[in-house]
Amino acid sequence: MYNFDKIIDRENTNAMNTDGYMDYLFAGQDIEISHKKEDLVRMWVADMDFEIAPEILDAIRERLDHGILGYSKIFDPDYYKVVHAWTKRRYGWTFKREHLVSSPGVIPALYELLEYLVKADEKVLILTPSYAFFKHAVDYNHLELVKSDLIAVEGRYEIDFEDVKTKLEDPKVTMAIFCNPHNPTGRVWTEEELRQFGDLCFDNNVTLISDEIHSDLLRKEFQHIPMDKLYPDEKRLITCFAPSKTFNMAGMAISNVVIKDPEIRKIWDARHLTFENPLSVAGAKAAYEKGQDWLDGLIDYLDGNFEFLKDFLDERLPETNFKISEATYLAWVNIAPYVNEDNLTKFFAEKAGVLLEGGNMFVDNSDGYIRLNLAVPRSVLEKGLNRIYDAVK
Numbered sequence: 001m002y003n004f005d006k007i008i009d010r011e012n013t014n015a016m017n018t019d020g021y022m023d024y025l026f027a028g029q030d031i032e033i034s035h036k037k038e039d040l041v042r043m044w045v046a047d048m049d050f051e052i053a054p055e056i057l058d059a060i061r062e063r064l065d066h067g068i069l070g071y072s073k074i075f076d077p078d079y080y081k082v083v084h085a086w087t088k089r090r091y092g093w094t095f096k097r098e099h100l101v102s103s104p105g106v107i108p109a110l111y112e113l114l115e116y117l118v119k120a121d122e123k124v125l126i127l128t129p130s131y132a133f134f135k136h137a138v139d140y141n142h143l144e145l146v147k148s149d150l151i152a153v154e155g156r157y158e159i160d161f162e163d164v165k166t167k168l169e170d171p172k173v174t175m176a177i178f179c180n181p182h183n184p185t186g187r188v189w190t191e192e193e194l195r196q197f198g199d200l201c202f203d204n205n206v207t208l209i210s211d212e213i214h215s216d217l218l219r220k221e222f223q224h225i226p227m228d229k230l231y232p233d234e235k236r237l238i239t240c241f242a243p244s245k246t247f248n249m250a251g252m253a254i255s256n257v258v259i260k261d262p263e264i265r266k267i268w269d270a271r272h273l274t275f276e277n278p279l280s281v282a283g284a285k286a287a288y289e290k291g292q293d294w295l296d297g298l299i300d301y302l303d304g305n306f307e308f309l310k311d312f313l314d315e316r317l318p319e320t321n322f323k324i325s326e327a328t329y330l331a332w333v334n335i336a337p338y339v340n341e342d343n344l345t346k347f348f349a350e351k352a353g354v355l356l357e358g359g360n361m362f363v364d365n366s367d368g369y370i371r372l373n374l375a376v377p378r379s380v381l382e383k384g385l386n387r388i389y390d391a392v393k
């Protein structure tokens with residue numbers, strides 16, 4: 001019913017994916033890419049090359065046809081109802097209507113929350129490797145970053161709880177940003193891991209932001225557990241999630257933030273000055289209400305892409321010892337047995353004409369890895385993998 005094999009030309013749409021790579025991946029670097037721009041295989045920024053659900057497009061069209069796009073916020077109680085129904089059905093988790101606020105993105109929300117909640121001499125803990133914007137949010141707010149390295153046990157990453165404990169016991173560490181499930185390693189944390197991490201935070205009076213933006217993109221045999229489901233009464237826990245990754249609508253700039261502490265919400269309401277885009281609200285509501293079938297099709301397709309990648313690597317580059325990500329459409333591949341380069345992003349752009357994100361872009365504890373975005377038609381994936389193979393063999 002939905003065609004994920006379709007190749008869609010994204011040139012001339014102001015897409016980061018096709019036009020933003022120079023600034024994002026190679027700022028300040030001396031780089032010579034011999035492939036023509038339109039011939040690059042793009043497997044970098046975390047959006048998808050798939051057309052979004054027709055139900056979402058219809059809802060956006062309908063709102064557009066109304067003809068007036070004035071200042072908007074989410075007043076419609078049905079928005080909460082459809083999000084609530086989604087989280088209840090999918091994760092057995094709900095939250096109160098008054099706890100839900102919105103933001104143009106999870107990243108802007110992180111920047112703001114750190115600004116509002118962390119004092120100048122305080123520190124923020126993240127787990128590494130990490131989505132780089134966690135670090136950027138800390139740096140932007142001139143705070144001190146504290147990193148705890150995940151440990152790869154036969155390619156599956158685990159939290160070093162002893163290290164986390166020691167670091168959280170520093171009274172200056174007052175905030176942790178946690179990625180559930182985890183980008184870039186693809187881990188779906190178990191209930192036991194979530195509890196251990198949560199307990200360590202709250203026992204040490206650390207506010208925890210759980211970034212759950214990838215929560216709908218799990219391999220079929222996994223189940224997402226929202227951190228908040230385990231700590232329903234914990235006011236020091238803030239949850240961020242969004243339709244953006246799930247439904248490929250990051251450009252619509254709308255995300256959900258659940259803030260239970262009324263004092264924090266008061267600060268948020270006083271200082272969070274943006275309005276909502278009325279088209280985004282219509283699209284997000286339709287996504288949660290009518291997007292399930294499309295998402296089921298997407299998950300099938302992504303599972304297939306992961307199998308395809310695994311078969312390819314096992315056969316052609318077996319020393320990568322690749323493990324399929326438990327969640328996300330991002331594959332985390334240890335390419336170190338085949339390439340010895342600090343800047344793998346540059347290496348593969350120049351040598352293979354493939355845009356991907358090398359380990360150097362994930363803060364720390366990520367040398368020798370590449371992150372591949374598998375949310376592309378299978379034919380594109382195959383082309384990219386052949387090019388990667390040719391570049392390293």
Ligand SMILES: Cc1ncc(COP(=O)(O)O)c(C=O)c1O
Nearest residue numbers: 046105106107108131183213255
């Ligand atoms: C863990 C994580 N958080 C947040 C984002 C981006 O969030 P937003 O587009 O809502 O700002 C991404 C995008 O890749 C991500 O991987």
